[in-house]
Amino acid sequence: MNSLTHSVPRIGSQDAAPVGPTSFEFLLPQDSPITISPSVGTVLPGKRCLVQVAFQPVLPEELVHQKALQTMSKQSGVKLFRKNTIILMKDFRRQSSSHTRQQNRDRQFRNSSPPSQELHKQDFKASSEELQAARAALARTFEGKFDTFVIPCVVASGDIKDKKETESMSFSPHNTLYLELWCPTVAPSIVVASDKGKTVFNFGEVAVGHRGIKKISIQNISPEDLTVEFSVLNPSGPFAVLKPFYKLPAGETQALGLSFLPRESIVAQETLDIITKRGKLTLTLLGTGVASVIVCSIEGDVLNMGYVIARESGSSTFKLQNHSTLPIKFSMRLDSLACTRREDRQQLPQFLVSQVQRTNVVGTQNLNGQSVFSVLPVEGFIDPGRAQDFTVTFSPDHESLYFSDRLQVVLFDKTVSHQILLKGAAREHMMFVEGGDPLDVPVESLIVIPAFDxxxxxxxxxxxxxxxxxxxxxxxxxxxxxxxxxxxxxxxxxxxxxxxxxxxxxxxxxxxxxxxxxxxxxxxxxxxxxxxxxxxxxxxxxxxxxxxxxxxxxxxxxxxxxxxxxxxxxxxxxxxxxxxxxxxxxx
CATH class of the missing domain: 2.60.40.10 (Immunoglobulins)
Structure with a gap:
């Protein structure tokens, strides 16, 4: 007979439990890999409460620290052994006779303590990277285990929400449920074979608009071939997976590419799950997008070189200051040397098509075909917080009032940060007069016509x-x-x-x-x-x-x-x- 649909005889001689809300609480042991949600709650009459139980095994922290200290001890022992060997070899070379060498050798061995004694004197403190490497090493050699957990769930009448924080429910030890969990733990199927097994990858600071790339190795340490899937990263985010693989044979290693392309100044973090039928491997991706901030000492982005005697030269300097936290690669480009210069010269001059601007950006150049302006250095790097000096040289080979060019400051061969208009004039003699209304056109004839033929x-x-x-x-x-x-x-x-x-x-x-x-x-x-x-x-x-x-x-x-x-x-x-x-x- 179904006790939920039909009345059944009462069993027991104690008072019957009151009909109403019933509260429960799961009593989890400390440092348990079991999580229950919700662990405390109330069930109304005739209702149900869904409880989720999760098992997430981790390696004991004490075992991880012990493995990290063992690795550090071995590395320090090798370094100390090499150091003692070098000291002995140097001391042996200083001695001329074999007797003196023998005495010095005995004295050296008596005074030098063994490497193990030296190591015991040192206070080792493992870093987070060394702990990650220790976890990866232990995961590779893990043979598996089986644990059983019994979780008590105490029950009391009443709604726990009606109780104050200082009041506790009257749970009866005779009215307790027990949840028995069988929890087998196995070794992971896939691990990170590179970077000492680390699963956190920090791209560091990357300039906005540029890409940082990391390559990691994923190894299948299970005895069977695996089909691999990847979780979906934020399509609008800066992280991306490059050339993902979908098959990973047993015992083999595949390379996986990860990229970080920030589009703004941002601190980004995402997780990437590599999923197989035997489990998943979670990678944490970190990166910081940094804007390239360059400040130019030229006000108004116009550098007027003034007047120069024809066939002589004049120079002027300016500075670029790097206000960002990254080294910045720069290159200086003149419009007169651009590959589109030939097409630009086929267009009508500005004084015919524009009433506002009379002169072209690239104006008169030298008759010998070379640019009238030059700049040094042409390319290089500016360290964070440092400034770079630039020298612009104006070298006209004939008289003209309309020498001009445009200098572009290009960062990382992609972004134009500044456009500086270069202007200058040249005379055959040492005097000049400026001012008045324009009476000529700012374009020279291709044929030089002397004033007096x-x-x-x-x-x-x-x-x-x-x-x-x-x-x-x-x-x-x-x-x-x-x-x-x-x-x-x-x-x-x-x-x-x-x-x-x-x-x-x-x-x-x-x-x-x-x-x-x-x-x-x-x-x-x-x-x-x-x-x-x-x-x-x-x-x-x-x-x-x-x-x-x-x-x-x-x-x-x-x-x-x-x-x-x-x-x-x-x-x-x-x-x-x-x-x-x-x-x-x-x-």
Missing amino acids: PEHREARPSPSAEAEEVKSILVTLEYLQLETDIPAPPATRELQVGCIRTSQLSLKKSVEFSLDNVSALQHKGFTVEPSRGLVERGQTKTISISWMPTADFNPEHPLMVSALLLLKGDVKETYKILLVAQVVTGP
Whole structure:
């Protein structure tokens, strides 16, 4: 008769157990490989409670430490034996007679304690890696065992949730269940054959966007061939399995590749299970993604080399600072030497297709076909927290105002961290004037046209042969007319007169400049400061030109006047300054 569906006679003379919630608790022994979940709970009348029992055998820690100390003792004994042997050999060589050698040998052996005595004096302390190696060695030689565990489960009436923390349930020793577990323990079927059997693999710090690879060896130590499966790693994570294998014959070893590719600065950890029908091997993967942080000393990413005498050279330096915790590999690349340079030159120049940018990134280069800029060093490594100095050399072989190039700082041959625009100008003589509105295009002709062709020079009269070339500079000034009674500030523009530092032997150490027709300019409302002066080598001076409309000025017609700016250095140069002034109203 089924006691759950039919009434049965009562057995026993004691009070019947009350009908209601019943609580239980499993009493696990200490250091037991058994885990029960839940170990404490309450079962309501007519209900069931699912209890999970897990058996996870591990090697005793005392045995693991003993194995690690034995390994360390053997290694230290070998080192001490080698050390004593070297000392004896050196001492023997110092002696000249055989009698002296024999005496010294006896004395040496009497004074030297055996390696075992030396080892007992040392205090060994195994590290985590040595403990892992000891566990792997013990797992290989494990022969298996069978354990039986009896777990008591005490039962009490009532709901354990209704009791306070300080109160305990009244468990009866006569109302106790016993759970008997048979637990056979066998040796693992697969082990890590490399890295001393370690199952934790730390890739360390890897630069973001770069890959770290580790190769490990997995060995089948079971007597039968195994089919291998791998757990699924996070598809969006940085870890990946390279070339997995799916068959592992008995006694053989297979190589397994693991990679770590961080896409951001992150500390990552995942577990990889290698699963067979006889069990699984769990590998722990660790890694840290580190961003490559490089700081450049150039502000604005523009390096202006200034003016240089043609066929001479000038240099400038800058620094790159490594602010990351990894050594960084760098390489410097010039756009003028890029493999796409030929295709880029087939495009229309920037002054035709863009109203914002007049010049191309790669501007005028040397006529001999070489790049006008060079940089050293070209490649190398920057250690963490250190800085690397770079030298940029500007070597023009002809006169031009539009030398330019772009320098790219490439990290690990992949990532461009900085793009530095290089600019420079060259003159045949030691003086120059900067400023004004552009009157030419920033692209040179492929054919060099001299300023005075010899054929045209012969056709001209003799006085014109000695005439100087007059260069024009356009300066426009716009006076902003305000609607209020407050007078607006004068319209102002600036010109820079400079003297180039040169290595040529010259009597002139400076450049003189003077502007004529100053009184006529003042009559038209212009003010020029200074109108004459002296510029030393390597220096520049600013000529400020301002304009206020006079009382007889007609706003409908712009004012146009001109003046000659004369420069005297190693040669004389004349510039025609064309001043165009007008009045504009505010927005």
